[in-house]
Amino acid sequence: MSSETRIYIEERIGRLSQMGGVTAFEYAEGKAKGVSALRVRTATGLEFWVMPGRGMDIGEATYLGKSLSWQSPTGVTNSSYFSNRGLEWLSGFHGGLLCFCGLSHAGAPCDDCGQHLGLHGPISNTPAEQVSWSEEWQGDDCIFTITGKVREASVFGPNLVLSRKITASLKGSTIAVEDTIENLGYNESPLMALYHLNFGYPLLTGKSEIFASPTKTDAATPHAQESLKQWRLFEEPTRGIEERVYFHTMKPGADGWVNTLLVSDREKKDWAVSVRYDPSTLPDFVQWKLTGVNHYVLGLEPSNCRSLGRKKERERGTLRSLKPGEKTVLRVELTVHDGAEAVAAAIKATEV
Secondary structure (H helix, E strand, O other), rough: OOOOOOHHHOOOEEEEEOOOOEEEEEEOOHHHHOOEEEEOOOOEEEEEEEEHHHHOOEEEEOOOEEOOEEEEEOOOOOOOOOOOOOOOHHHHOOOOEEEEEEEOOOOOOOOOOOEEEOOOOHHHHHEEEEEEEEEEOOOOEEEEEEEEEEEEEEEOOOOEEEEEEOOOOOOEEEEEEEEEEEEOOOOEEEEEEEEEEEEEEOOOOOOOOEEEOOEEEOOOHHHHHOOOHOOOEEHHHHHHOOOEEEEEOOOOOOOOOEEEEEEOOOOOOOOOEEEEEOOOOOOOEEEEEEEEEOOOEEEEEOOOOOOOHHHHHHHHOOOOEOOOOOOOEEEEEEEEEOOOHHHHHHHHHOOO
């Protein structure tokens, strides 16, 4: 497929959708009713669903028909059911490949400067506006691009706008996410951003292993501390097991980006997904490890904060902010690696 030219492909199809492309649709029933989405398919077997109705998040994702992401028991829920009190965010946490957390708050519920902040902020439950998508040939590959804006705003509060661009290609197996966040308000605003990337079975197994090069790893809780040395490894689903959260500081490679890799089976090493990100604006990396029954999931989460809430970030002196008119750009890429040779090269890329 990679060597086939545009002319060769177009001579053999009636429409690009025969090979891949972008299809718009809307969920039709249940709590998901009314959520808008865009199905993206590549000719390599990668498929993922972008959801403008849920903050431009990415829901279902598969490769050659095999799921990459964890889907929670809630399923996709319309933003009209959203509540930002305490832990009620969890009632609409569908999992999915990407559930973005922010913008003025991410992490645990807390009270900060007289304001109660619920879990992970409102952005993933906010419908996008100015949504557009395109399929454009560039040489012998066709580039799929989806853009949209999501706003977090309130009277006397923040006025932050997230402009997201998601790209993939007909011949590729990479999803690139580029987010520009701008403060359109007249006051300096806290900025917390966490990419909640959720991987599940059959990609995640009891034989899975994470390959990465942290310079420092901290456990979020005493329970996580007990198994700190096993943060890379996984077990089969276990009843009653608690979540374990780790905070990593990752070492970037020669190109300035951090490379991390989830290998499905550490014995075969023939299927994996990498998460690459730009640490200049995402200096933190949160790992959420939950190997419970019905909740068998790994969260790999590039971020500009830890997941303990805004009050803790302020106390640590690590709370980021944006001045009026200021922008920042965040970049994350996910790539599927298929076959022993491709996985071996991806493992090598994590060794810095």
